[in-house]
Amino acid sequence: MQPGVVIVGGGQAGLEAAAALRTQGYEGAVTLVCEEAHAPYQRPPLSKDFLTGKQEADSVFLRALAYYEKQRIDLILGERATEINRGAKLVHLAGGGAIGYAQLILALGARNRTLPVLGAENAVYLRSLDEAVTLKQRLAEARHGVVVIGGGFIGLEVAAAARAAGKPVTVIEAAPRLMARAVSPVLSNFFLDVHRAQGAEILLNTSVTEVHPDAVILSDGRPVGADLIVAGIGVVPYVELAREAGLEVNDGIMVDEFLRTVDPDIFAIGDCADHPNAFAGGRARLESVQNAVDQAKCVARVITGNAAPYRDVPWFWTDQYEIRFQMAGLSGSHDHSVIRGSIPDRKFSAFYFKQGQLLAVDSVNRFGDHITARKMLAAGTPLTPEQAADEAFDLKKLAAAQSAG
Amino acid sequence: MPNVTYISYKGETTTIDVPLGTTVMENAIKNGIDGIVAECGGAMMCATCHVYVDPAFVDLLDPIGEEQDEMLDATAAERKPNSRLSCQIHMKPQLAGLIVRMPDRQT
Secondary structure (H helix, E strand, O other), X not given: OOOEEEEEOOOHHHHHHHHHHHHOOOOOOEEEEXXXXXXXXXOHHHHOHHHHOOOOHHHOEOOOHHHHHHOOEXXXXXXXXXXXXXXXXXXXXXXXXXXXEEEEEEOOOEEEOOOOOEOHHHOEOOOOHHHHHHHHXXXXXXXOOEEEEOOOHHHHHHHHHHHHOOOOEEEEOOOOXXXXXXXXXXXXXXXXXXXXXXOOEEEOOOOEEEEEOOEEEEOOOOEEXXXXXXXXXXXXXXXXXXXXXOOOEOOOEEOOOOOEOOOOOXXXXXXXXXXXXXXXXXXXXXXXXXXXXXXXXXXHHXXXXXXXXXXXXXXXXXXXXXXXXXXXXXXXXXXXXXXXXEOOOOEEEEEXXXXXXXXXXXXXXXXXXXXXXXXXXXXXXXXXXXXXXXOOOOHHHHXXXXXXX | OOEEEEEOOOOOEEEEEOOOOOEHHHHHHHOOXXXXXXXXXXXXXXXXXXXXXXXXXXXXXXXXXXXXXXXHOOOOOOOXXXXXXXXXXXXXXXXXXXXXXXXXXXX
């Protein structure tokens, strides 16, 4: 058999790349190498509806097994790629075999960052389906309290699920505000109020120095007792396979706007890809469904001869209690922001600008603003801060006029 | 168990049993039915599980919520009065025999 496309990594990016190759008419062999024993599944529900019991484990799979057969996608489960031989164009597997490739897509994902403290093994982490099953069980059994280390998206979603189940919850965040890496202070403060109103104890500017099976020790020496300790302190991209193959690695695996590494036959997509991103105003490495899916489609276009640079609008969401928080664009470098709607009513959007240009929109229970923002950011629709803040100004009409024109 | 018939853009027809309470989207994915994508897994973030509901069943559906209404404005194929996100159609006894048609594209 002629070597085709080999995809290493069975997360959403890897699966979507395989699917996009077939959708775009690729006829060659497609092999998807997955380290986990499970077929590719969705991660977002694991910290949301799966944890709260609204969604069952068997509904998280991205495709039925029959799909892979029908689409001639060779799904290899429970197998790890150990080495790339770029000269021979071979991927070596831990099980001893090797697969030849014409093109190789690295969709390696990321691993949880582990706590750099004594007793870190006493904490539970959440990234995989197996970890989610364990966490759900432990959460159901927790009687005295749950400590969540890390006030980012995962930590706060877990905290919300634990509060919804009636468990006492303490969230410990080292930074002065929640979700500091991804959202602006106005949103951090909003979510601080929301969690406190729901009865979660939130400790900012606080870190953990020791983790015991039934307690953590805080940076001020105080112990906090718990029968479940969850750590959600970010992820580290898998780059070792690429680095050992001599590919360029920085924050992630370095790729160009076509998601190509320095080797023209090797690509990197998803959480592990350090890529040029117009919405970041430079290079970025994004951990999101949007980035996984859109980069998968982009790389499939490149391989099937319809190359177009990766230019998709970043979007992301988190569900905490009854709040749907949606983000469009990347707000990090904004120099000005305005609010549309009402923060006390929990229905508002923050519009972020840089040098007068719309950069990003964060929406709390404002679905229309979010969709419109995605359209405006994609089209580069001019919008002033005054228009954004004025509820009488029709954003949808503006976005529609732009896309029609 | 009630069933649902999925008709692809090219006219391929697939009828499957659908447990009560599950969604038209998740059953399409589980059964490997082409034409429904569901990139976001039913989180109402992507509008890639768009279907046209057979007119005979439209009045039996739950009303379109604000969130679905906004998302339906972002479908790749044309939005029609019988357009719905299949992740928001939960099976109930009245919907037995439901027929949905897939658009020509989801992205």
